[in-house]
Amino acid sequence: MGYSSRSSAIVLVLLALGASVASAQHPQTRKGFWIGFGVGYGSYGISCSTCSGLGRESSFTGHVRLGGTVSPHLLLGAESIAWTKSDQGVTITAGNVSLAADYYPQPAGGLFLSAGVGFSRVEASGGGSSSGNTGPGFTLGGGYDVRVSANTSVTPVANFVWGHPDSGFSHNFFQFGVGVTFH
Numbered sequence: 001m002g003y004s005s006r007s008s009a010i011v012l013v014l015l016a017l018g019a020s021v022a023s024a025q026h027p028q029t030r031k032g033f034w035i036g037f038g039v040g041y042g043s044y045g046i047s048c049s050t051c052s053g054l055g056r057e058s059s060f061t062g063h064v065r066l067g068g069t070v071s072p073h074l075l076l077g078a079e080s081i082a083w084t085k086s087d088q089g090v091t092i093t094a095g096n097v098s099l100a101a102d103y104y105p106q107p108a109g110g111l112f113l114s115a116g117v118g119f120s121r122v123e124a125s126g127g128g129s130s131s132g133n134t135g136p137g138f139t140l141g142g143g144y145d146v147r148v149s150a151n152t153s154v155t156p157v158a159n160f161v162w163g164h165p166d167s168g169f170s171h172n173f174f175q176f177g178v179g180v181t182f183h
Helices: 003-025
Strands: 033-048 057-071 074-087 090-103 111-126 129-144 146-149 152-166 169-182
Touching: 033 074, 033 152, 057 090, 057 169, 074 111, 074 152, 074 169, 090 129, 090 152, 111 169
Parallel strands: 111 152
Antiparallel strands: 033 057, 033 169, 057 074, 074 090, 090 111, 111 129, 129 152, 146 152, 152 169
């Protein structure tokens, strides 16, 4: 194991220990309004009736989530998850806006599963013009709230986003990110 690998491993262990201590000092409680946002990286792909041989593209993602607490197990709200990439003067942006539910199997734990249904959009812009389509979409994912203070969590997430913004065309992307959630 090289110096860089060892350093990375040590940093990861120290971060995990720090997160464990922080979460032990701040129990998982969920009540009232919550909001979260974050950034990440994702892989985007399309499927259409007139295209073939298209590969996946990787780029940056972002998300915003907000809502209310129904019970210690269930949060309901709205979320927006987007992927974007600029290349050779053209910017592609894809995303979903959904009504979403987060389910916590153990109220005292940070693990949650998420599902949402709503609208999906894809837009291409470049050279002074833009074109886009909107249609149905859904999201599936999950994450883990790591409490760092009484009302704040660092939240790593993984999401699958699918949309059908036009007949004969669908898209999807995987999002791996980290955010901050205020409870």
